[in-house]
Amino acid sequence: MALQETTYRDALRLALHEAMQTDDTVILLGEEVGRYGGAYGVTKDLIKEFGADRVIDTPISEAAIVGTAVGAAMTGLRPVAELMYVDFIGMTMDQLANQAAKIRYMFGGQIGVPMVLRTQGGTGRSAGAQHSQSLEAYVMHTPGLRLAMPATVEDAYHLLRQSLQQPDPVVFIEHKGLYTMKGTVDADAEPVAWGQANLLRAGADLVIVTYSRQVHHALVAAQTLHSEHGINAAVLDLRTLNPLDFDTIRPLVEDAGRAMVVSEGVMTCGVAAELAARITEECFDFLEDPVVRVAGEDIPISVSPLLEQNSVPTPELIAETARKMFP
Amino acid sequence: MALQETTYRDALRLALHEAMQTDDTVILLGEEVGRYGGAYGVTKDLIKEFGADRVIDTPISEAAIVGTAVGAAMTGLRPVAELMYVDFIGMTMDQLANQAAKIRYMFGGQIGVPMVLRTQGGTGRSAGAQHSQSLEAYVMHTPGLRLAMPATVEDAYHLLRQSLQQPDPVVFIEHKGLYTMKGTVDADAEPVAWGQANLLRAGADLVIVTYSRQVHHALVAAQTLHSEHGINAAVLDLRTLNPLDFDTIRPLVEDAGRAMVVSEGVMTCGVAAELAARITEECFDFLEDPVVRVAGEDIPISVSPLLEQNSVPTPELIAETARKMFP
Amino acid sequence: MKNTTLPQLYQEMRRVRTFEERVGELFVRGQSAGSMLHLSIGEESAAVGVCARMRDGDTFTTHHRGHGIFLARGADPDRMMAEIAGKDTGYCHGKGGSMHIADMGLGHLGANAIVGGGIPAVVGAGLSARHQKSGAVSVAFFGDGATGQGILYESMNMAALWKLPVMFVCINNQYGMGTRIDQATANPDLHERAAAFGLAARTVDGLEVEDVVEAATDLMEQARGGTPAFLAIDCYRFYGHARKDKSPYREELEEEEGRKKDPVLQAREKLLTTGLMDTAELDALDDEIAREMDAAIDFAIAGEEPQMQSMFRDVYAPTEPEPEPVRTRLDRILAQG
Amino acid sequence: MKNTTLPQLYQEMRRVRTFEERVGELFVRGQSAGSMLHLSIGEESAAVGVCARMRDGDTFTTHHRGHGIFLARGADPDRMMAEIAGKDTGYCHGKGGSMHIADMGLGHLGANAIVGGGIPAVVGAGLSARHQKSGAVSVAFFGDGATGQGILYESMNMAALWKLPVMFVCINNQYGMGTRIDQATANPDLHERAAAFGLAARTVDGLEVEDVVEAATDLMEQARGGTPAFLAIDCYRFYGHARKDKSPYREELEEEEGRKKDPVLQAREKLLTTGLMDTAELDALDDEIAREMDAAIDFAIAGEEPQMQSMFRDVYAPTEPEPEPVRTRLDRILAQG
Ligand SMILES: Cc1ncc(C[n+]2csc(CCOP(=O)(O)OP(=O)(O)O)c2C)c(N)n1
Ligand SMILES: Cc1ncc(C[n+]2csc(CCOP(=O)(O)OP(=O)(O)O)c2C)c(N)n1
Ligand SMILES: [Mg+2]
Numbered sequence A, B: 001m002a003l004q005e006t007t008y009r010d011a012l013r014l015a016l017h018e019a020m021q022t023d024d025t026v027i028l029l030g031e032e033v034g035r036y037g038g039a040y041g042v043t044k045d046l047i048k049e050f051g052a053d054r055v056i057d058t059p060i061s062e063a064a065i066v067g068t069a070v071g072a073a074m075t076g077l078r079p080v081a082e083l084m085y086v087d088f089i090g091m092t093m094d095q096l097a098n099q100a101a102k103i104r105y106m107f108g109g110q111i112g113v114p115m116v117l118r119t120q121g122g123t124g125r126s127a128g129a130q131h132s133q134s135l136e137a138y139v140m141h142t143p144g145l146r147l148a149m150p151a152t153v154e155d156a157y158h159l160l161r162q163s164l165q166q167p168d169p170v171v172f173i174e175h176k177g178l179y180t181m182k183g184t185v186d187a188d189a190e191p192v193a194w195g196q197a198n199l200l201r202a203g204a205d206l207v208i209v210t211y212s213r214q215v216h217h218a219l220v221a222a223q224t225l226h227s228e229h230g231i232n233a234a235v236l237d238l239r240t241l242n243p244l245d246f247d248t249i250r251p252l253v254e255d256a257g258r259a260m261v262v263s264e265g266v267m268t269c270g271v272a273a274e275l276a277a278r279i280t281e282e283c284f285d286f287l288e289d290p291v292v293r294v295a296g297e298d299i300p301i302s303v304s305p306l307l308e309q310n311s312v313p314t315p316e317l318i319a320e321t322a323r324k325m326f327p
Numbered sequence C, D: 001m002k003n004t005t006l007p008q009l010y011q012e013m014r015r016v017r018t019f020e021e022r023v024g025e026l027f028v029r030g031q032s033a034g035s036m037l038h039l040s041i042g043e044e045s046a047a048v049g050v051c052a053r054m055r056d057g058d059t060f061t062t063h064h065r066g067h068g069i070f071l072a073r074g075a076d077p078d079r080m081m082a083e084i085a086g087k088d089t090g091y092c093h094g095k096g097g098s099m100h101i102a103d104m105g106l107g108h109l110g111a112n113a114i115v116g117g118g119i120p121a122v123v124g125a126g127l128s129a130r131h132q133k134s135g136a137v138s139v140a141f142f143g144d145g146a147t148g149q150g151i152l153y154e155s156m157n158m159a160a161l162w163k164l165p166v167m168f169v170c171i172n173n174q175y176g177m178g179t180r181i182d183q184a185t186a187n188p189d190l191h192e193r194a195a196a197f198g199l200a201a202r203t204v205d206g207l208e209v210e211d212v213v214e215a216a217t218d219l220m221e222q223a224r225g226g227t228p229a230f231l232a233i234d235c236y237r238f239y240g241h242a243r244k245d246k247s248p249y250r251e252e253l254e255e256e257e258g259r260k261k262d263p264v265l266q267a268r269e270k271l272l273t274t275g276l277m278d279t280a281e282l283d284a285l286d287d288e289i290a291r292e293m294d295a296a297i298d299f300a301i302a303g304e305e306p307q308m309q310s311m312f313r314d315v316y317a318p319t320e321p322e323p324e325p326v327r328t329r330l331d332r333i334l335a336q337g
């Protein structure tokens, strides 16, 4: 198989498929993961191959789905729970933040909770305020939870495989706007290591630090900046927000002297705030300008496509903002 | 009555009492708010005066408590729901973030949700990982929710009264370590306006921006810094995190050239990150040093008092850190 | 009491049916905002039968499949369709869409895209009604899938404990997305759960709208009197979960059988056989409704998109400052340098 | 099957009773970590009666009032008491305390300070047991107050749907803090709810421990066979909710009556009247237990506090880097300047 042309969605499925084949303790559970194949088709047909005991359709009970995964993970299974939309995380936050995240610590290291919570977020489908959010900040603010957010087809595969090898709970957030994106996966290649950021474009003038779908927006913007304005922007895909690979960020920012962070989540108290604060703290003497945050507006998302699209960073906004950093 | 020696706890009760007396639509609901008088005694005896129809003991159903408050607020009541510990917010986040916070927006401005969610957080009682957290960042990251966190006895009274006059949902987080603190309330005095920060100590060398119990730690530290090191630190109590009074922060930081933010919540992706990022963005050219974050460790809270106390900022850590800013 | 004769009930059901057909058309014409459109075709008797017993001042919340309920409560099809198209002329100025539509004037406290999300609000509305001595009932409409959500039980428990004028209406169309009710619970007799919490509880077959009216009359009276009630209405989801779902997880035979349980046709037949209306009258009525709903489509399509600046409006009350746009903020920050 | 003769059951119940009395003492002596100590005095038959039917390999979770259950499942009183004192020598090295105690060796998946928080984990453990064909049952112990939490119903529904070897044990001590069960629900016959979800469900009076054993035997067998079960055990919370609560919300008369339902004394009486044990034997046993629990107090007090550096341990697996302490980080940052 090795090198494979595929989509983000199918790369995710491939990762699940391989994990289930090689490890009998891997089970999937969630709403519509079985017969329906997942709301976005990620788990399509897995039930046919692995049966209803390992691909478990659940009632609409988000809190208990996560709680069930916690109990399963503590007793020898490797559950992959699916939360259909990250917007529903509010119903699961107690099980996620008070149970999954804290069990190892509260119990003095006796046991971990090696589960993966797969979900998806972001705008792009006119789905309105309760189906379009980017809520990774809630997770990043919760010690004990790992957080992976793949931007590319390769990472859809490799990060999910890696998440399934973590000893601690991983929240794995896909982006609904990326499922049909095409790319290649080399299942045999050595992947970028878990917890390492990936420099997708080099550039000496400015470092754009981002993740998930905004990686692509940043790449488009970087291209524009280069071709139209002669500005060379590096684009760094963080891949995981916990662990956060600051060792890769630091030298890039020190060299460029200018950094921008881009996140689809709302700006206030979000991931962009953490990244900006940290870069500033660690690289202060090297910064020509304040670290610039380009993030989601501090508002809910509308169903109107026009308002929806403009509620989160666009390639244009990224490019325009970067340009203003070089007056 | 006017000027009154009282405690933080009783000042809160006074505010509720007056609101209930002057406005018949104010109701309280929550676990143990009635006969028991509240887990920390804030609602003591209110049921005797206002009856069980207005001071409503609920089953242990946090999600539905918040949901009930939402429905009541939409239909003409002014509910004050109590969440016994902010640690339980995980069970209510859907009702809070997907309903209360978004209803006005989603419905195109037809109606607001004028409810107050009173709760308390913080360390100090060896209550362990699930009863000692400071989770205000989840709230601050949710557009549509106001967020008030009183540090003083006066504010316990005035901020709660003001919260009860807001047109939008307010999450009101008390600190369990402050309930027995003594102070005075002048119910007739003109309070600091809603949404305004309060400069509790002036100081030209450094601005410490903080809120809730850490205000007191900062004041102790500022005293030490002054008397032992001749460093003059200003202490600014934010009082509300949404709205955030940046207009007061800006000139103070521009004058001092140095800022520290202090928060009991865990550091990563927390309130301290937002404050640091924002101060840096807005005051970059005035800063001698990076804005320093003194915040909770990125770990759960232990029941062991020793570990508990050292998991969050202490006056010593604040003072020591500030001192290092002046090498 | 309005809308309780069979001709009236038929008319309302037909309006719902035709409206939903037009929603499908709006989607096909690429004029809806997205594809998250959930049609209530096959469930008309639930919406119309229960709403027939609601009064001015009563309030309600619905699930994501709530067009029919709102319409049966008196919604303006124009503004509904415009909202579904994401237009400024819609009920929520294009911010809410199909799944988050509301109208305070009609007591509609909101549709909800969170399964179960709108349920506890009726407990709060029940508290208000009691406080105000308004005599109003508050009704939560939701699907069988919502019986998986814990908040339903929390809410029913509170309503029963506090004896609130509240009613829970479970529209059991047999499916939550691709999951049949017997794949979601070991005991599909859903009303038994409500009874165990102390509510007055029944299940009724939705085929005959008059049966639904009868059950709703009984239970709503109890609810109004302080015995909260639960009504499960059995019906069948004729089409896919949302506009793009072709229900591959259902047998064709099952679908055929299911679609035979058509409350609209059933009422039409009965009107004919009892002689209450003749074919010509019915056709004329259907045509009139078709024109009404065609007009709704036109209204929706003609409507303006919301203005960009409206994006920052209504996050907070109009008396409050709007959130600062990222762009404005960035300009200010970058202007420093 | 161990621990099912009355002398054995009595012994276990007495151990629980005495342990809890010593916990109270630890608090009075200022040696406990905080005051969030919830004694199960009056509820011993629930813990002992159900645990008598559990086997090696079975797993369980408890609520915040779980000392008795853990002890009845074989916990070491020394390490329990040390944990309650927040010491490094405790089960969780002083991080968990009374409300978050656990021991994987004994299948204790954890006590929980979140009412209802530990319930869904048994569904997961049930999935594991089925997957591993281990024959194990997983038992969730919780209080009557937890019946207010929606997650209980979500969990029961799943267990019944999937026919898992899972048991739900509701220790109904009549109170959730200051709220009597009839102030928390309109229908206090709690097992009816479980039955409505398709579980095997019963309520048993906890006065006679043998009745509890009988009910547990029946239901646990069903659970092991794939019919999940629910057992409510009626008893009375003899003292306040936690150590500082004097229960001012209860009538003295009610308390007096309630404390007459004492399963430990009841068993003692029965041992005497049936002649299974005489007073001397019982006194000797009680004394031996008193010494065991005195030793636990001594062990707890003698234990070391956790080391400061342990604060950063076990947030993540030992193979992972520990979180950087704020102090280290600040030093690094400030060293730049
Ligand atoms: C909390 C939550 N979980 C899952 C979903 C995704 N979802 C939308 S509708 C639906 C099925 C709901 O079934 P039911 O309640 O029976 O309503 P119906 O669609 O049949 O009208 C699901 C799972 C959601 N919107 N909200
Ligand atoms: C989610 C949650 N809500 C509220 C509390 C506060 N609280 C702790 S114990 C308790 C009462 C629990 O009653 P019950 O379940 O009957 O257990 P009991 O204390 O009687 O053993 C409450 C309300 C909590 N710890 N967790
Ligand atoms: Mg359905």
Ligand SMILES: [Mg+2]
Pocket (backbone or CB within 6 Å): D143, D144, D145, D171, D172, D173, D174, D175, D176, D177
């Ligand atoms: Mg109890």
